[in-house]
Amino acid sequence: MGTHDDKARFGVIGLTSDHVWGMGDGLIQQPGVRIVAAADETAELRNRAARQWGLESTYASHTEMLEREDLGAVLVCCDNASKAGVVEAAARHGVHVYQDKPMSSTLAGADRILQAAKSSGITLMVAYHSAFNPIYDQVKQAIADQAIGTVYLARGSIGHEGPVEFGCSPHFYSWLFDAEKNGGGTFVDEACYVVDEFVDYLGNVVEVSAFTAQIGHRNYLPKNVEDNAVAILRFASGALGVIDSKWGQVGPAPVRTSYHGTEGTIVNSRGTTELATIRAAAPLAGWTSSDQTALSGHGTGSPELRVVKATANPVDAGRRGAEQRRFVQALVEGTPLPHASTPNVARHVQEIVDAVYVSAASGCAVSLPLKESA
Structure with a gap:
């Protein structure tokens, strides 16, 4: 990885996603890391980037930045459709990539990114920020241990x-409301966060079987952009999954x-x-017993039932340094990336998202793998 004054030199490509500011702040918290340049039209x-991160240079073109700067890695936060071309350009220069979720706008774009990473040997991390919640791995291990x-x-x-109501900047929602971008x-x-988990x-x-709709109470949305979606998933294990996603939630x-x-x-809900379980498993570290008398509904009468809970810190949405630390460790120490952020998992998430839209458009269930990306 390129270095200068013992600092890992990062560039940023794309500043339109509001996630970029917290993700960049998390990067400069890491020992030995500097953001030295940024590119956006x-x-x-x-x-803003020059002021916030004390940049040496900024560029209107990411290709010019990659040609002129000695970079070890880039943070990519452009619109989803542009990510494939950006990652391919970075890969040609041997520059590692830490990118915002999702991998791309389509499976075809994700395949381009995956191929660029594999053929060049660069490290690529797709940051699904919720995977860095402090108890995310504990829940994963509990499931794996069949708790x-x-x-x-x-x-x-x-x-x-x-x-708009959530507070996204016009730079961000200008492409969030563009179905192609x-x-x-x-x-x-x-929903990509939930799919990844x-x-x-x-x-x-x-x-995959899915429905999408536009309720119509957000008059700024184009007709081909859904604000309400429900998907049903069948896993290879035989388990089923249900996901709903909406722009229009009233309340928390x-x-x-x-x-x-x-x-x-x-159950994960609002920080808790x-x-x-009816299994006689050891309590999870840091989890406390919950009052079973407060429970209601069916299934609470088993004498073997034990209930424990953990109060999580707020989800690390790319701002507090946890995901950035894992990416830097992967570059410097060769530490494996978290499974949820690896290119292969990100590519499968993209495939599922594509299948949701294919199913919603066709009115039919869609089998995976998809026969061809589009």
Whole structure:
């Protein structure tokens, strides 16, 4: 990796995604890391980047930046459709890539990115920020250890009031509302987080059935961009998954997942994770017993039932340095990337997202792998 004054030299390509500012701030927290240059067509954003990160140079063209700067890696936060060309350009220069989610706007773009990374040997991390929640790996291990038996159903609900109401900048939502640049609407933007978690925890998906709609209460959306989506997944294991995603949520954003097994259930909801199980497993480190008398509904009467919960810190949405630390460690120490952020998993997530839109358009269930990317 290129170095200068013992500092790892990073560039930033694309400043239109609002995620870029927190992700860049997380990078400069890492020992030995500097952001030295940024590229974007918009002068206003280049000027902000120069002030925020103390940049040596900015460029209107990422190709010029890659040619002129001695960079070890780049942070990529452009629109989704542009990511394939950017990663291919970085790969030609032997520059490693740390990119925002999702991998691309389409499976065809994801395949281009995967091929560029493999043929060049660069390290590529696709940052699904929720995978760096402090208890994310504990839940994954609990499922792997069959703390809830065999998982037969996973549920996920995600969304917010809408990009404008949520506070996204015009630079960001100008391409979020473009189906070609974004890849769709709320599902590709929001549900991809849940898809990534499901694939990481439960394995590959083999069939998808989905519906998308535009409710019409956000009059700024083009007609071909959905603000409401529901997908049903069938995993290779035989388990089922259900995901809903929306732009138009009234009240707190419903970032919630649950995993239902033959011997227990795990529920993640608004900063608290609760595990109910009839297995005699050791308590998870740092988790506390929950009052079972407060539970209601079926299945609470088993004498073997144990309930423990953990209160998570806020999800590390790319700002607090956890994901950036893992990427830098992968470059400097050769540490493996988290499975949820590897190119192969990101590519399968993209395939599932594509299948959602194919299913919604055709009214039919779609089998995976897709026969051809489009």
